[in-house]
Amino acid sequence: MADWKDTLPDAAQSYLEGRRLDEVECIIADLPGIARGKAVPASKFARQQHFHLPDSIFYQTITGDWGEAAGEEGFIERDMILRPDMSTTTAAPWTGDWTLQVIHDAFDREGEPIPCAPRNVLKRVVDLYHQRGLKPVVAPEMEFFLVARNLDPAHEIQPMMGRSGRPAAARQAYSMTAVDEFGPVIDDIYDFAEAQGFEIDGITQEGGAGQLEINLRHGSPVKLADEVFYFKRLIREAALKHDCFATFMAKPIEDEPGSSMHIHHSLLDMDTGQNIFAGPDGEATDAFYHFIGGLQKHLPDAIAIFAPYVNSYRRYVKDHAAPINLAWARDNRTTGIRVPLASPEARRVENRLAGMDCNPYLGIAASLACGLLGLQNETKPDAEFKGDAYEGEADIPRVLGSALELFDNAEDLHAILGPEFARVYSIVKRAEYDEFLQVISPWEREHLLLNV
Incomplete structure (x- = not known):
């Protein structure tokens, strides 16, 4: 676990110096720019290379409803593969425990970027x-x-x-x-x-x-x-x-x-x-x-x-x-x-x-x-x-x-x-x-x- 933390950005390492990391927030921006994702214990994050979220997060409106944008196969909420960009690791200093945030990128089963993920649009x-x-x-x-x-x-x-x-x-x-x-x-x-x-x-x-x-x-x-x-x-x-x-x-x-x-x-x-x-x-x-x-x-x-x-x-x-x-x-x-x-x-x-x-x-x-x-x-x-x-x-x-x-x-x-x-x-x-x-x-x- 110490190995992966040693590669983090300097600010994240400084934030954790002398402290025990409790949790990692795995996040991605949806179309409005709201952070979606999961919070996982630090020990679990150290073992995982990716996690899943349904592609429906990109079909959701600002009110929490959905647009009919799922495509020909219908609204089946297929899982995306979300992989961390460790260079984005940063503190969540307002939390009650010692927490990091990491932005993830979204891919399909073939490893291709999800085209409607906002970060992927900018990268394109x-x-x-x-x-x-x-x-x-x-x-x-x-x-x-x-x-x-x-x-x-x-x-x-x-x-x-x-x-x-x-x-x-x-x-x-x-x-x-x-x-x-x-x-x-x-x-x-x-x-x-x-x-x-x-x-x-x-x-x-x-x-x-x-x-x-x-x-x-x-x-x-x-x-x-x-x-x-x-x-x-x-x-x-x-x-x-x-x-x-x-x-x-x-x-x-x-x-x-x-x-x-x-x-x-x-x-x-x-x-x-x-x-x-x-x-x-x-x-x-x-x-x-x-x-x-x-x-x-x-x-x-x-x-x-x-x-x-x-x-x-x-x-x-x-x-x-x-x-x-x-x-x-x-x-x-x-x-x-x-x-x-x-x-x-x-x-x-x-x-x-x-x-x-x-x-x-x-x-x-x-x-x-x-x-x-x-x-x-x-x-x-x-x-x-x-x-x-x-x-x-x-x-x-x-x-x-x-x-x-x-x-x-x-x-x-x-x-x-x-x-x-x-x-x-x-x-x-x-x-x-x-x-x-x-x-x-x-x-x-x-x-x-x-x-x-």
Whole structure:
């Protein structure tokens, strides 16, 4: 048993130093990004090379129902073979005993990757870049709200009570005093992240009441998606320790900005290590423009991945910090595609459309897929936008149904992400949409009950 622990990442080994490991959580992300799996005693984990879960976990909607996506053989819940990626081993520092988490990859009986497993979808896209001799690099930004405990869905979500004893106030972007209001929660986020071996690039107060942003260091797409997957759980656990909730809903509070997962991309030549978005003299390259062109052309087809729930579309509101169109510009936060200030060797392209409610594996995969289509087809972007992009026309779907129509017809995007994934994703999301349409909202009861 000591042998396998000696090969773990340094942070996991440090966490266990002088302690007896009790349990290992064997986990995998489903389509919404929820951790599914099994907790096993450490002694059993040391003996097992894999475990099984039914493939139906990828057909489940966010409400716990199922989409009819099982295929020709019907809903027989065939077992998948889940194998651990030991490089992802990390602590679960909020547990009452000494516990590790390990992300697993899903395979079928023949050893082929399960095509609708989100981590496999991202690996597929990264492999397509590698076949072109390119190494994609990403840096996600995570926005979320700390809110008061909400035990009744009929009640509106309220900001959490700050250290001062007053509810968190909005319109305090970048305020250090506002960050200090959540000091105890942030301290635990830092402590949990350190125990798990994650490096936070910074925490800032965003524009919403109780809204924070965490920036992560750039790196491998799969590694960074793993970290966002882990971070969502650790942030929720840190909040619960202090009698509040952390929510990653795209738009949890009316009249407040939504929460995004901005994705920064750059591409390195695998032979030279050079950023292909910059030429010998620092000039922008054709690849840079083609990547932007791919985002402009194909992001609408992928909105159903970046904005996967009906609530997601409440975020795309003019002048509320989220883009409403696909304009691109340098150092302009009103556009959907932004090129941040950076030296030529650090030149990158930021996709500002993805919501924090998206699955990080799928959001990063879809964003990279759109850029890859631009490279393959040498797609030219529109001219760089000048001015306030909110004054332009909106060209983003406003409801999930419209986004799914675009996704279903996007065969080029399906070819990159995988046709079987696209089939399953569409069926599950349409099942969720149908579930939502059966719910009568308070707005309808208030305004329609006696007036129509």
